[in-house]
Amino acid sequence: MSDQTSQRPTRVRVDLGAIGHNLEAIRRHTHTAVMAIIKANAYGHGLLPVARHLEGCRVDQLGVAFVEEGITLRRAGLSVPILVLGGMFGRQAAQYIAHDLEITVSSLDKLRQVEAAAESLGRKAVVHLKIDTGMERIGVHSYSCKPFINAAMQSRWCTVKGIYSHLACADDPESEMTLQQLERFLEACAHIDALDLPMPLRHLANSGGVLHFPQTWLDMVRPGIALYGALPDPASQRTIDLRPALSLVSQVVYFKVVRAGNTVSYGATWRAEQDTRVVTIPIGYGDGYPRSLSSRGEVLVRGQRKTIAGRVCMDQFMADLGPAGTAYNEDEVVLIGTQGNEALTVEAVAEAAGTIPYEILTGLNERIPREYVGG
Ligand SMILES: *Cc1c(COP(=O)(O)O)cnc(C)c1O
DSSP states (O other): OOHHHHHHEEEEEHHHHHHHHHHHHHHHHOOOOEEOOHHHHHHTHHHHHHHHHHTTOOSEEEEEESHHHHHHHHHHTTSSSSEEEEOOGGGGGHHHHHHHHHEEEEHHHHHHHHHHHHHTTOOOOEEEEEEEOOSSSSEEEEEGGHHHHHHHHTTTEEEEEEEEEOOOOOOOOOOHHHHHHHHHHHHHHHHHHTTTTTOOOOEEEEEHHHHHOGOTTTTEEEEEESGOOOOOTTOOOOSSOOOOEEEEEOOOOOOEEEEEEEEESSOOOEEOSOEEEEEEESGGGGTTTTTTTTTTEEEHHHHHHHEEEOOSSSSSSEEETTOOOOOOTTEEEEEEEETTTEEEEEHHHHHHHOOHHHHHHHSSSSSOOOEEEEO
């Protein structure tokens, strides 16, 4: 951390102990292998510290979105198996193999590209077959996957370690689509049974599946957001004891009284109805703190919830303490997390911002220093 950033009062504080706790809680709940999903900078928690901690917790496998994320992990010395979940471009196939990254193979064409790269390197590729059971993102449609599965299972240059699909609606415990997707997935797996070959690892459940659909757990689960202690959707149920791992904190940098009738911030959209006390907090949308929280979001100051006054700027925003509120420069301000007896969850922040916890967490960018506890 540079001298400049280390002086910044705004920080993302990550409790690695909470991530370890959540991993353990998921394991105890599902009794399956776990592929911990750490794409997008480990959902904003920091790719390498989280990956190292999970490796220390003996996680079975890591999952990332892009080959670049996998290469970063390998260059940092991680040796745990890593699956790249996203679609592969043919030109990248050799890179996957060279860095010992497991490949999501999502079409017959891509299988052939992987085989060609493996043959030219003289080294087998480890692949997971991606079956599309209704997400319509990447993967071979379950209703026409038999030739694909046959080709992959008989490939000389590919070891099929896994077969998987992705659930579109499992964050909703009532979703019928989840059961339909499970049925389609198991039909696809039956093609392997018919070949009389050993079944690769079948994995289907994201956090929603882990929380709500035991039938989808199969041989391995792929939790992302739950690992960080957040729920995928307001409709989701907290069926597992999960602890939030991330807090976002800053400090009061300015205090003033705004006179009745005066407005606060760009566009003059917020007006003081009476003389009121207002603090300025040095974080804004340039850090990934959503502008959509303007005049809607809340923060914790001196153990109390206070509402954002006016538009969130790029690097700062204001909060209204009310006519009798007090705060001093350097008082701690909690934007996500707990203070005293109050809590501001990432779920609540997401709802105020009109989005989902995933977008809030992954949006917190590298301008905010990360601090790790419980490692
Ligand atoms: C992101 C992702 C996950 C994890 O999703 P969560 O909802 O965060 O649990 C699992 N599988 C795939 C293929 C993904 O892309």
